[in-house]
Amino acid sequence: MLDYLSLSALAAVVREGSFERAARALHVTPSAVSQRIRQLEERVGCALVVRGQPCQATDTGRRLCQHMDRVRLLEQELQGSLPALAPEGVTRVALPIAVNADSLATWLAPAISAFAAEVPVLMDVAVDNEDHTAGWLRSGAVLAAVTATARPATGCNSRPLGAMRYLAAASPAFVARYFSDGVTAGRLAEAPSLVFNPQDDLQARWVRRLCHRHVELPRHSLPSTQAFITAGLAGMGWGLHPETLIAPHLQRGDLLELVPQTPLDVPLYWQETRAASALLDGLSRAVVQAARGSLMV
């Protein structure tokens, strides 16, 4: 049997980012935390935490944290059916997930919020590019993810959620300045584009589909869903915006589609570890249902 006192210490250090804060959260001394983790590292035979600011789990450390998360989920279900186990009421467990920023800023937040407002859970949401969230799941850092990867990660189920529809748009002044004689490869090489971060290749994909070749785009990097739209409205650049967010701006004419009828659809999937936990099942149901009402089928 694993030593769950040590595992709790490991999970606390990774969650809190330092031995001092972990100790405070667990109501023990920092040296007790340090000793428990050292014991665990000796037993496992490798480092579990990279000491730094903040402290981070190694790959093996993350696997152990994920195991801990699963055990806590199962314990909580047990508490639900055996109230005597938890006289002070059901404790809240952490549910780590990884999602893409645009999903979180649009259809996903209401689903997560409504779910978390009802059940005893603490959502721990990480944001990354939809091409990278599956990596979080594979590494064991999270129990579920919204991802562009259809193929299930080891030990996971994958369900299609539908596609997020993006439209290439810019302000009328920007369109007049750069695209008055059409949206061509030559013009796109001059007109500043907006990308969410260096990993965001939606703009490049849209251009490749339109021009049938690679165009080196001048790029502003702006990692905030709101700022992205603010920048579009102010004429800072063109970019691919979620249709649901810019629909009112398109209607009012504050933003124009660069080329009508050229949406880019990004199919998204919900992948969850097969932890057989009713709590995770509940979240999955809420996510799939919210997607059904918001994403393209």
Add this chain to the structure above:
Amino acid sequence: MLDYLSLSALAAVVREGSFERAARALHVTPSAVSQRIRQLEERVGCALVVRGQPCQATDTGRRLCQHMDRVRLLEQELQGSLPALAPEGVTRVALPIAVNADSLATWLAPAISAFAAEVPVLMDVAVDNEDHTAGWLRSGAVLAAVTATARPATGCNSRPLGAMRYLAAASPAFVARYFSDGVTAGRLAEAPSLVFNPQDDLQARWVRRLCHRHVELPRHSLPSTQAFITAGLAGMGWGLHPETLIAPHLQRGDLLELVPQTPLDVPLYWQETRAASALLDGLSRAVVQAARGSLMV
């Protein structure tokens, strides 16, 4: 004199994240990029890039990239006064800055957007906690930052921007459920709070000021300014929201302040490297002016 062909290769690898993409951007072969960086590493005497997905600069690599950014800024100014130098028009230079998410989502985006729409620049904006953005500046990864740190980093100027005002708020149903008999340390230890990410300690600071002691808060982690407010409205948790963003919700009664008259003001500073570049000066003026209209003095 440094070899600027090699420095360009280094900057491209760090910006693009891979040798292949850097080669494509520079219109050379990946082995040419690799060779230039190796030469530079031999001259400097240490590794400049951590090969990985994505490739990242080492500390020394970042210093060299920052130097490259500065030289490019100066070159661009020269082009402005000597048009013969750039027959095809002024080229756009990258201006890397680090800012906190709430600034970017509120007062800062319009200022950056309006600035970038006018001048030949490509903004490269990184988001981090306001306590960490000064670290980006110190490491040389960016040329300017919005930060909670007043003391100027080496080689930087620091100017006060005013304070971002946060209010602790939650939905009426949430307040009724958890705080019907007052906002006490005991209640706060049970009521789920919202944090932006594990580094966000605004909620903990507000509680320490209110209760005069540390309270271990149950936390949902939700790294999206919009999702944070959506979660507040849906009753997922209480949290500190920028006053400017939740003012309409407070007026309509969709959100309630937990304890009236307990705002938390976070003083922010604009730190910029003394690169003596007119472009960076222009951005600084735009940022300081936007702050004057939006932040608390």
